[in-house]
Ligand SMILES: C[C@@H](O)C(=O)SC[C@H](NC(=O)CC[C@H](N)C(=O)O)C(=O)NCC(=O)O
């Protein structure tokens with residue numbers, strides 16, 4: 534059954550944002566530094582909502598020369614809504630058959646991105662991981678954010 538996971542927002546000051554959400558009663562659940570992509574992900578949740586309804590903060594590090602990050606979602610603060618699905622291939626096929634573009638196909642059998650009719654990014658995460666299969670396995674991204 535489909536399950537809401539999180540909403541992602543891009544932040545310029547991760548610690549100030551964590552402190553802000555702590556004032557509302559949320560707590561930091563986990564944090565990942567992704568060296569290759571030069572960004573940090575911080576997941577927050579209300580007590581008892583861990584893994585159920587989270588906020589994902591994305592902090593794009595400044596470029597090595599201190600300038601703005603190169604890759605920051607096109608400057609959009611709002612990133613995506615994320616859902617866990619039973620079968621990511623079936624879900625993507627249903628969306629594609631209805632005429633929607635899977636701009637980040639589920640090549641790895643785990644994660645895909647699609648945009649709503651107004652261009653809101655939606656992340657689909659497979660519960661577990663499926664074996665790569667065609668036509669998704671070798672499909673190129675047709676866009677990012
Ligand atoms: C862990 C999972 O829930 C994610 O959302 S990772 C998705 C990934 N995020 C990034 O690459 C963050 C850095 C990037 N520069 C950005 O600002 O998004 C991703 O594919 N993001 C694209 C998106 O549409 O959210």
Ligand code: NI
Pocket residue numbers: 539541589613615656
């Ligand atoms: Ni996400």
